[in-house]
Amino acid sequence: MNKPHSNKAWFLVLPVFILVAFSAIVPLMTVVNYSLQDIFDVSTRYFVGTEWYREILNNSRLQDSLVRQFIFSGSVLLIEIPLGIGVALMMPKSGKWSVISLLILALPLLVPLNVVGTIWQIFGRADIGLFGWALNSLGIDYNYAANPIDAWLTVLLMDVWHWTSLVALLSFSGLRAIPDAYYQAASIDRASAWAVFRYIQLPKLKSVLLIGVLLRFMDSFMIYTEPFVLTGGGPGNSTTFLSQALTKMAVGQFDIGPAGAFSIIYFLIILLVSWLFYTAMTHSDNK
Amino acid sequence: MSLTLENVTQIVDGQYYINQANLTFEPGSFNVLLGRTLSGKTSLMRLMAGLEKPTSGRVLMHGIDMTGVSVQKRNISMVYQQFINYPNMSVYDNIASPLRLAKESEKSIKEKVMEIAEMLRITPFLSRLPLELSGGQQQRTAMARALIKDADLILFDEPLVNLDYKLREELRIEMRELFAQRNTIAVYATTEPNEALALGGTTTILHEGQIIQTGPTAETYHSPCNVIAATLFNEPPINMIKGHITENEVTFDNMVHFPLTSELNTLSAGEYQFGIRPSHLSLLPKNDDDLEISVQVEVAEISGSETFLHVRNAHFQMVLHLSGVHSYHVDEKIKIYVPTHKLNVFEKDGDLIQASSRRIEDHFHG
Structure with missing residues (x-):
């Protein structure tokens, strides 16, 4: 069979190509361009090769925030994924209460990021915030603005409050998709509740959890607004995560070159870790 | 262990799911539940299994009242329409799982798994995961899991529906063989009359939550107790x-007249309903008592090497089940032949008065 070949088909691909070029390739290449030059003003620029990259990788403050960032994202995943699954398991399966709990769960997801920061900033204050006041009245010396550990816990708690719902909703939808016959079969087999979870629910949740883990990792790794509003990265640098360090460098100090290099490295880290999660979770399918 | 249902009724939200069911199944028997979708087959099975408690009535196992005893405390297994296996366990572990939960030794588990896998021809796949198998193999795995634990009662809820035609026939034959030497009660739900006939044993016809008729399959087929049973237990109806x-x-319908035959002359004068199976109608006269009727072709439905010929005249519609492929034009005028000794006679309200008679030649294709 010899199908007539038409080059017109390329025209049909063109809109997508233009869209992707403007939305992804051109901006990314601009950053690559910056990261390889030292720019003084519009007409004064020097090509510096990989110098900015070397500088960024050797910058100890950035290394610190990278470590901080991994600890933060790791804690977020360790808390939110199990908690979200737990919440989904406890939710009523159908009826009025199911709808109500879904609505309540969806609420935090609808709150704008800087509002979340503001809510917790007030909520955690010892003088007028319910949370901070309650802790202090219980005799716990809590002050997120002065104590790095308190600041950390507040940022973490804020993220858990904000995003566990997402994992819970994903898991809930995954659980609903399991046919009732599985549960019947398990009870006929006299399987324990743990066995039902381990051998039916968890395997069946795998694909939605993969999405949950990826989304939560990427989002938490890019967290900016909430800690910026809550602590401004302090006390000291204790809650300065990567994106805030980057913003300081690019917008605060106007170091466009190093900031470009930083952005590329940041982007590659997220890509790499997401890929690792993805292959790890899909690979165990075909062991 | 025999299983008895005594006046079992289940009402959900004011609706009768099961209405006054009385049934007894003997150990070693193969029992088919035949009924359309939503006729109550699954509900009845769930009640037998103890997955649900009847609103009223009793479920007895070997004479002991088991009503309300939870499914975990009974020794049953069930195979579903969907292929239900533990998704991240190998086929071997899946089959072994009921025995592992019963804390049997690994050695005896291995023996039993190998034996049952051999029987169901899934030995080559034991180390694979269920999702890496074809539908038929997945269902064989589920069946192996159900069979391995020597349950008192095994329930099959339309297990072959999701399989292709060829596999269905194959598994159907195997099922009979698998149960031939067992002392368990097998209950098999299906919507297909042909499947019930192929499986044999006893057949119970369910309709709208009610048991219409129960008895040995062939007998139930040949003497349907009323119009509903006759309609349900024939494909096409x-x-x-x-x-x-x-x-x-x-x-017939103030139109076709024929003299009373020896089979029908015991009936008193009056209104009746006459049932004739599509497979008994023919295009050529075959018997001395054949009744010739002129009809028009509505549609010829060809299925495999068979043809379902839908015909009508001014008064009634009929379907002929013919072997071989026949093609007809719409509205073509043809003559069909009704063997009058094959008529099932029902009263006006539906109860059977006289089943069709079985002349000698029926034993070859009846």
Whole structure:
């Protein structure tokens, strides 16, 4: 069979190509361009090769925030994924209460990021915030603005409050998709509740959890607004995560070159870790 | 262990799911539940299993009242329409799982798994995961899991529905063989009359939560107790014609008249419904008592090497089940032949009065 070949088909691909070029390739290449030059003003620029990259990788403050960032994202995943699954398991399966709990769960997801920061900033204050006041009245010396550990816990708690719902909703939808016959079969087999979870629910949740883990990792790794509003990265640098360090460098100090290099490295880290999660979770399918 | 249902009724939200079911299943028997979708087959099975408690009535196992005893405390297994296996366990572990939960030794588990896998021809796949298998193999795995634990009662809820035609026939034959030497009660739900006939044993016909008829499969087929049973236990459904009998002749729909035959002359005069199976109708006269009727072709439905020929005239519609592929034009005028000794006679309200008679030649294809 010899199908007539038409080059017109390329025209049909063109809109997508233009869209992707403007939305992804051109901006990314601009950053690559910056990261390889030292720019003084519009007409004064020097090509510096990989110098900015070397500088960024050797910058100890950035290394610190990278470590901080991994600890933060790791804690977020360790808390939110199990908690979200737990919440989904406890939710009523159908009826009025199911709808109500879904609505309540969806609420935090609808709150704008800087509002979340503001809510917790007030909520955690010892003088007028319910949370901070309650802790202090219980005799716990809590002050997120002065104590790095308190600041950390507040940022973490804020993220858990904000995003566990997402994992819970994903898991809930995954659980609903399991046919009732599985549960019947398990009870006929006299399987324990743990066995039902381990051998039916968890395997069946795998694909939605993969999405949950990826989304939560990427989002938490890019967290900016909430800690910026809550602590401004302090006390000291204790809650300065990567994106805030980057913003300081690019917008605060106007170091466009190093900031470009930083952005590329940041982007590659997220890509790499997401890929690792993805292959790890899909690979165990075909062991 | 025999299983008895005594006046079992289940009402959900004011609706009768099961209405006064009385049944007894003997150990070693193979029992088919035949009924359309939503006729209550699954509900009845769930009640037998103890997955649900009847609103009223009792479920007895070997004479002991088990009503309300939870499914975990009974020794049953069940195979579903969907292929239910533990998704991240290998086929071997899946089959072994009921025995592992019963804390049997690994050695005896291995023996039993190998034996049952051999029987169901899934030995080569034991180390694979269920999702890496074809539908038929997945269902064999589920069946192996159900069979391995020597349950008192094994329930099959339309297990072959999601499989292709060829596999279905194959597994159907195997099922009978698997149960031939067992002392368990097998209950098998299906919507297909042909499947019930192929499986044999006893057949219980369910309709709208009610048991219409129960008995040995062949007998149930040959003498349907009423119009519903006759309609449900034939594929395509039996043709029903209204008619009446006078002293010396039978009239269908005030149109076709024929003299009373020896089979029908015991009936008193009055209104009746006559049922004739699509497979008994023919295009050529075959018997001395054949009744010739002129009809028009509505549609010829060809299925494999069979043809379902839908015909009508001004008064009634009929379906003929013919072997071989026949093609007809719409509205083509043809003659069909009704063997009058094959008529099932029902009262006006539906109860059977006289089943079709079985002449000698029926034993070859009846």
